[in-house]
Amino acid sequence: MPNTEYEAVIGLEVHAELKTESKIFCSCSTEFGAEPNTQICPICTGMPGVLPVLNRKVLEYAIKTGLALNCEIAEFSKYDRKNYFYPDLPKAYQISQYDLPICRNGYLEIEVDGQQKRVGITRVHMEEDAGKLVHQGTITATPYSLVDLNRSGVPLLEIVSEPDMRTPQEARLYMEKLRAILLFLGVSDCKMQEGSLRCDANVSVRPRGETRFGTKTEIKNMNSFRALERALEFEIDRQIELLEDGEKIVQETRTWDESKQATFSMRSKEEAHDYRYFPDPDLVPVVVDRDWVEAVRETLPELPDAARKRLVQNYGLPEYDATVLTLTKDTLDFFDRCMEEYHDAKVVSNWIMGELNRLLNQQNLEITECKVTPFGLVSMLRLIDEGTISGKMAKSVFEEMFATGKQPEVIIKEKGMVQISDESALEPIIARIVADNPKVVEDYRNGKDKAFGFFVGQVMKATRGQANPKMVNDILKRILSGA
């Protein structure tokens, strides 16, 4: 039960790995899942005497993202060194941006209970990712650590929000919207499980009506939208309980433990953050003139909000459908390709949000990995419209399409699944079933609705589900009223 005398203040720091071919300051590949240390070179392992050079695409993706998030794009921007010791950081500093980030002062909009809400974006900056530590056993019991530097130097955007969110739900909506925008831009593949989209949260609570912020904690290690929401719920409750007991909140970093469903203090030995930023002398500044910004603006694709409006206005889809269909670019593309061939948007939407999403979730697949094509789905919808198969038969046809990638016509033929819409074939079957069940006929005439359903069921059974349901209804009514 949420305590309504308090409100939470939440800000998010999101790291998105950019979908470039090569790393931010060297030519090593960024491909995920390679053998350890096979995509490294003297630059991304911090050897002395090397010279990092900026990947132009990283800057372009940063400008693109900044524009999509309604930010000001800095004319003059530079790189700084953020100094700290950790084995996954071979140079003992991370190249990042400190006081002159590439983008500032933007926002994105989320919809909370039917209301539009604007969440401010403080800044977006470019930086390099660190490597990965591999432990033998648990992090505290391991005798030593092993380091894989493939990820070291992979380009990241850090996107920092204003503390504008008030509930875990708003934080989740913000994250979902941000992910959708990045996916539509094609700048990141945003896979939270693989770590290409990561999120830390700053959260504090205060009595409702108070305008000053309470003491905040920083939460790390939330690897899914669900984890983000649950971790924030837990942390908000924890902080409120402390305040209620008259205790103080300690400003600290806490980690979300998925198995225990709780946050724990990280008790780092490191003193208060003191990164001693200074300009990186190896990298020259970046100057982005206004023509360049406008040229990038020209290349912006349709973004989720615009797509959602288009689906509502052009096709009359409900807001809910439009939101679900625009959560990823791939889902929207699937829908749009269906609509090039088919007239009824709501039917297409129902199949994508229903059967297709159900099967995708069940098998943990992306829409681009699935075997059903927009053409396949449309072909199947036509077969329903033409009366060749019933809606009920279509569900099993669709499952088969999903499993095998076969076209619906082929599946129907192979399984002998064609709908029987021939009156002269159906009538004798129905007449026989009615004649065999005089007692149920009696029930029907005494007004028992169930009796009609029984006959429909029997006809379907006799025809292995292939009878045209509408025709069965018509013939049954006629026979039952006349006989």
Place this chain on the structure above:
Amino acid sequence: MALTGKEVEHVAMLARLKLSEEDQKKFGEQLSAILDYMKRLNDLDTEKVEPLAHVLPLHNVFRSDEARQEFSREEMLANAPLEESGLFKVPKIM
């Protein structure tokens, strides 16, 4: 501008240096002398000087986004003091 003992200790900690009391005093004096020397810049009139982010008169040096492998794993691990299954082996961190 004398640095306090605490400040010297903090800087040493950030650099992961263990200083004896004697060292702390010695480095404290040296660091203070450097800061005093740099303080002379404060006396200059910089009213009309643009802030400088970089000493080279250059900007926008880019490479194109092309991936290639220039070093093998064996080469990259050759200088590592310790190695295991293709990974750098380091003391445990916690």
